[in-house]
Amino acid sequence: MxxxxxxxxxxxxxxxxxxxxxxxxxxxxxxxxxxxxxxxxxxxxxxxxxxxxxxxxxxxxxxxxxxxxxxxxxxxxxxxxARAGFIEHRVVEFLRQHGLSEGLDLRGVPHTTCEFRHGGSQYIVPYGDLSGGAHVVYPQQFLxxxxxxxxxxxxxxxxxxxxxxxxxxxxxxxxxxxxxxxxxxxxxxxxxxxxxxxxxxxxxxxxxxxxxxxxxxMTFTKQYGIGWLALLAEVPSSMKRIVYALHDSGFAGQMPRTPQVTRFYLECLPGDLESEWPDDRVWRELRKRMAIDGENDLITGPIIERRVLDMRSVVTExxxxxxxxxxxxxxxxxxxxxxxxxxxxxxxxxxxxxxxxxxxxxxxxxxxxxxxxxxxxxxxxVQEFSDWMLRLIHSTDGSNEQAFSERLRRARLERLCGSNAYANLFAESYVGR
Ligand SMILES: Cc1cc2nc3c(=O)[nH]c(=O)nc-3n(C[C@H](O)[C@H](O)[C@H](O)COP(=O)(O)OP(=O)(O)OC[C@H]3O[C@@H](n4cnc5c(N)ncnc54)[C@H](O)[C@@H]3O)c2cc1C
Known part of the structure; x- marks a missing residue:
């Protein structure tokens, strides 16, 4: 050779x-x-x-x-x-300290509130005020x-x-x-x-x-048995904040990305094929799951990427x-x-x-x-926080007691908006301080 x-x-x-x-x-x-x-x-x-x-x-x-x-x-x-878009407060500060944040400072958009929707109610969490920090939305591919x-x-x-x-x-x-x-x-x-x-x-x-x-x-793995259809649509965000909608048909989420592109998620079965989710089905489900009292102001448009993700977590030690x-x-x-x-x-x-x-x-x-x-x-x-949040926004928890889980979710959301201590802990973990 x-x-x-x-x-x-x-x-x-x-x-x-x-x-x-x-x-x-x-x-x-x-x-x-x-x-x-x-x-x-x-x-x-x-x-x-x-x-x-x-x-x-x-x-x-x-x-x-x-x-x-x-x-x-x-x-x-x-x-x-295109993958991530939410950059934690602490990470933004770190990138700034090392002179790595020029693009992010120019084009990133700070976010300080998120919203949960459940049973016709809105639960708005001002995590930025609670934690003293903000996320910056800046698409991963730009970074x-x-x-x-x-x-x-x-x-x-x-x-x-x-x-x-x-x-x-x-x-x-x-x-x-x-x-x-x-x-x-x-x-x-x-x-x-x-x-x-x-x-x-x-x-x-x-x-x-x-x-x-x-x-x-050693590899520690958790399979949640839940799928997410991850979508990118060429539309501005209808709601100017991150939205987690908890619905009987499954979770739906909206995450702003750029003024022209928005990420949406729809809970689906882990084995679903992308081809089973044509545009009209996607928008129908998003409209239904994100509606408040049947009302919805979702802007629709071309879907430019769709991919089924398996909800799982893995840690190597x-x-x-x-x-x-x-x-x-x-x-x-x-x-x-x-x-x-x-x-x-x-x-x-x-x-x-x-x-x-x-x-x-x-x-x-x-x-x-x-x-x-x-x-x-x-x-x-961080895995613990993600696991907690996953249980908050999905009704599937491996058991058949759907109605019980439903009430647990409502109790959690009410505490999130009613207890400062609970909300502070959420805000701190969410924003990454
Ligand atoms: C739809 C979606 C949405 C997400 N949203 C968020 C979010 O909002 N916020 C967030 O924090 N995270 C989010 N994530 C997760 C985030 O994208 C990843 O955690 C992140 O990309 C990890 O970065 P990394 O550098 O470790 O790995 P990667 O970004 O995966 O980079 C690894 C690189 O290694 C290369 N590579 C692989 N094998 C080889 C090889 N044999 N030789 C040479 N190169 C190789 C790959 O091509 C790749 O470029 C999301 C992920 C997905 C899929």
Whole structure:
């Protein structure tokens, strides 16, 4: 096998330019049977260019710590993947402190109230006033684009279309991440990235978590047996706040995103197919479930994305193995009920960056050793809140006592609007203080 060493600076991040073309005359892939291998070295190999990976990359870059991000998808895909939109107060403050919030400050919209609808009543919770903080609504894909732009404009390297296919040596300080280089040529090309540390920021379906021997991790999973049809519609939000409608036919929600696009959710069966939910059925159900006393001012329009999500939560313990550290969805996923996944991912990246900086700058490995121990209590606190909220907004609780659950829900909503202590606890968890 022909092995050639390159510094990663020579590896272009522009997939459109073509990997081999970008390497120019220095590297010509050999014939298939002579399978070529490129080797490179960095201090921290970051797998995944989502919110966790990019925030980590920027914090390390700021401290002059060498890192490379490898990403399975193309840049265009990553920059347009619409998912989260609610950024917690604490995360907004953190992004501001580190100069990562320019786009969010320009185009994000602060939100301080949410509304529950149940049995013809509205329960409005001014969580911003109660907690002294606000959410900022800023679509995840915008944040990802901003972070990418910042990182690359400062000389950072993101290798798109480079899925990591193997991770080795994490347990004996010789970590190597192998990526397949997806270019248009037929020659199989591999990149071996040697590094001191691997940051597994590659989401729930990534490679990092599964690279840890099963004897060294425990995975805690909760399946709720509930589906959500997640929709994006090209319409302005009819209600200017987040709305959770609790209805006999199931939950319906509205989450503002941009002036032109709104996210809606409809509770459905976990196995439902998107094709079973044509536009007219979607709008009919949304109108019915979100109505107050039969009245509804829902603005309808084209649905531009629909996807069935399974309500489930997963936590991996510990979040590290040797020199591999998991962050974000790679370590835990959470139902989208409380809008927490991206916020947790960024919080993981913050703590991991602090630990790596202490290692490189102060030769102090304590924070790295304690990374998982530091993060897990927060992760479980957020899981607990999400679980509580899930039970609040769904009538399905595994039992057949629908009428009993119904009254429990009403009692919870009444306490939320009638008890300061109850409402404060909700507000604090919801806004992420
Ligand atoms: C419909 C929906 C709505 C949501 N709403 C909210 C919300 O309002 N608020 C909130 O906080 N969260 C929300 N979330 C959750 C949030 O989107 C995720 O928690 C967040 O994206 C996690 O960020 P991450 O960086 O950990 O992972 P990801 O964003 O998943 O990024 C991981 C990256 O790794 C890449 N990757 C995977 N495997 C490999 C590999 N082998 N090699 C290289 N790269 C790889 C992937 O392509 C991806 O780019 C929502 C999610 C969904 C689906």
């Amino acid at each position: 022909a092995k050639r060493y390159f510094h990663y600076d020579e590896i272009a991040s522009e997939q459109s330019a073509g990997y081999t073309k970008a390497l120019g005359e220095e590297f010509v892939p050999g014939p298939v049977d002579g399978e070529d291998l490129i080797r490179s070295r960095t201090q921290v190999a970051i797998v995944g260019a989502g919110p966790a990976g990019l925030v980590l990359a920027l914090l390390l870059q700021h401290e002059g710590i060498d890192c490379v991000v490898v990403e399975r998808q193309t840049q265009a895909y990553v920059e347009t993947r 990802v684009r901003d972070l990418l732009e910042l990182f690359t404009s400062r000389g950072g390297k993101v290798l798109f279309s480079h899925p990591a296919v193997k991770m080795e040596g994490m347990e004996d300080n010789r970590a190597v991440v192998t990526c397949v280089v997806q270019d248009s040529s037929d020659s199989p090309l591999q990149l071996e990235l040697e590094c001191d540390f691997v940051a597994g920021c590659d989401g729930f379906h990534g490679l990092s978590r599964t690279s840890i021997p099963s004897t060294h991790v 510990p979040m590290q193995y040797g020199n591999l550290f998991l962050a974000g969805d790679a370590a835990h996923i959470i139902t989208p009920v409380g809008a927490k996944g991206m916020n947790l991912a960024i919080a993981d990246a913050e703590v991991l960056a602090r630990a790596l900086i202490a290692h490189y700058r102060k030769r102090d490995g304590t924070l790295l050793r304690e990374y998982s121990k530091t993060r897990l209590p927060h992760v479980w606190r």
